[in-house]
Amino acid sequence: MAFFLVKADPERYSFENLERNKNDTWDWVDNHQAWRVIQSMRPGDNVLFYHTTTSRSEPVIVGLACVTSEPRQESGKWVFDIAFERHLSHPVSLREIKESHLFDNWALVRQARLSTMNVPDEFIGWLKERGAL
């Protein structure tokens, strides 16, 4: 199963919202590059859930979710269904990811404004080594 990462502004829609709703349609994405990523999603794929910067907290990956539908078009946007799975055992910050210098070529580091992306296998391994996943 592939891993993806989605970004959310927790003041608009947080991982806790998804936890409460259990599942939801992810229809926040407006960007063509991100739409191409969504089109490659399949039911059962894993999704890392990322919170962007707020006044209270630095950007962090907070949880694990999964894709529960085929991608589809809804009012011109590409959307998919997402279900809550679990919180990471501890949040992993963008700062730590950058400091490792292991993922300098990853879109999370290189392309701040991309909100939906693939996740390299090495990053999953790194999360597991650190006991976060």
Add this chain to the structure above:
DNA sequence: GCCAACGTTGGC
């Protein structure tokens, strides 16, 4: 609050 990155718009 600032600014860099970047997507979009509109004039030519």
Add this chain to the structure above:
DNA sequence: GCCAACGTTGGC
């Protein structure tokens, strides 16, 4: 079709 102006996003 190019590009300057402008708006938005997201990290710091």
